[in-house]
Amino acid sequence: MNFPSKLIEDAVNEISRLPGIGKKTALRLVLHLLKQKENVTEDLSQALLALRKDIKYCSKCHNVSDETVCSICKGLKRDKSIICVVEDIPDVLAIENTSQYQGLYHVLGGVISPMQGIGPDELKIESLFERVRIAPDDEKVQEVILALPATMEGDTTAFYITRQLKDLGVKVSTIARGIPVGGELEYTDEVTLGRSILTRVNYSAD
Amino acid sequence: MNFPSKLIEDAVNEISRLPGIGKKTALRLVLHLLKQKENVTEDLSQALLALRKDIKYCSKCHNVSDETVCSICKGLKRDKSIICVVEDIPDVLAIENTSQYQGLYHVLGGVISPMQGIGPDELKIESLFERVRIAPDDEKVQEVILALPATMEGDTTAFYITRQLKDLGVKVSTIARGIPVGGELEYTDEVTLGRSILTRVNYSAD
Missing domain, CATH: 3.40.1360.10 (Dna Topoisomerase Vi A Subunit; Chain: A, domain 2)
Incomplete structure (x- = not known):
């Protein structure tokens, strides 16, 4: 694909490094950003930079967090x-x-x-x-x-x-592994169905 | 959707403002960026900012361009x-x-x-x-x-x-409007097919 501008080419290349986004989608996104006000792109860039720079990981559970210990680990009702x-x-x-x-x-x-x-x-x-x-x-x-x-x-x-x-x-x-809620028996793969029979749950005990 | 971090929430919100990208996809992209080295996110942000700030439009044809007149308008072979x-x-x-x-x-x-x-x-x-x-x-x-x-x-x-x-x-x-190359007559909509008959091309004249 030939691009009319080096700036567009760079942006397309960077965006298409993201998983599941090809050059065509990247170009569509770039042209969309060009049509929006300048602050839309600025907000997006700032949010990404802040995310990557300031993100912390909980020292206990290693979940992402804004602080040293995440809100789940700190949760009083947990x-x-x-x-x-x-x-x-x-x-x-x-x-x-x-x-x-x-x-x-x-x-x-x-x-x-x-x-x-x-x-x-x-x-x-x-x-x-x-x-x-x-x-x-x-x-x-x-x-x-x-x-x-x-x-x-x-x-x-x-x-x-x-x-x-x-x-x-x-x-x-x-x-538990088994048939998803709403799933049809006949369309479930053999491994899942087989396992769901082996690990059956006792009704009376439950 | 509840987010464990305000930074992630902001980034997801900004990304999901792009066309065709929902919150789930945005979250996937954000988590992907977190797994990459920091300069991947920096390069992406810089490319977007530079794009939006420095892009020019050709003064003749209004195509995007890096200069006042685009490479097509300036092209000697054009x-x-x-x-x-x-x-x-x-x-x-x-x-x-x-x-x-x-x-x-x-x-x-x-x-x-x-x-x-x-x-x-x-x-x-x-x-x-x-x-x-x-x-x-x-x-x-x-x-x-x-x-x-x-x-x-x-x-x-x-x-x-x-x-x-x-x-x-x-x-x-x-x-020309008509049947796409490789297209099947029977699957073409009536308007296109009708038009392609009206605007038929003379073989001998061509």
Whole structure:
């Protein structure tokens, strides 16, 4: 694609480095910005710069935060005896949006993947064990819920964490895998359907 | 959607003001930028700011340009006797990418739309007539090609321009409407198919 202006070319190149945005979409966005008032572009640029420069990560759960300890970890109504372990920040947002969980989180920043050279040391796994170990008596961690992706890497990570946490005497659970609410049995893949039968829930016990 | 950080919320809000980008996509982009090195975000912001601040419009054809007169208008190999009139900048890029056109352009910046309160005065129409009028004898405009959208507004604009240009003694043509190359007759809409029959091209004359 030939561009009539170096400035447009630069902007298109930078925007199209974002995931899921190609050159054509980038050009559309650039031309849109050119049609708007100058402050629209300024606000966008400033917000991005401020974001990247000033963002902090919670020293406890490694979620993004505006302060050293995030609002969830500081939350007075939060059940500090439960920690939900997730792969990354969007997972925290997704679980928060369900309003079904009142415990704390722990963001690993990825999952163990020998293929990509990501071992436990590249992730915030040791700090999870540390959190469990140093928790004061009135905030003792009773349960760790693993909400990791249902992939081989996710399972490896879950296995690794589970083995270590057992030694610390913490109950470890994992979120349920099964047919999504509203999902049709006949269109569900065999692995999910098979697992949902194996991990069936007892009605009377529930 | 609740955000764990005001900085993220601001960035998501600004990004989701762009066309075709919702809050979820914006959040994905923001989290992607957080994972990249800081200079990725800086380069992006700088490119956008520079674009919006330093972009110029060609004083002749109103295409975007880095200088007062764009590279097409200055091009030595360009046929200055033909002007192709388009609605907006992407149309210039699209036609340029065909490599089938060697004349000049004229970007109107929109089309006449009484519904949206856009009259000829809001567009660069008068400057088109002026270009035709003041062209020196060796660069006299022989033909104006209208490459406007096939909508009511596009047709209105074409009609308006045609009537005025006739008085200036310039040949006016419009790009062919018809079945796209590779298109199937049976799937073409009736209006296009009907028009393509009415405006059929004589083989022997061609």
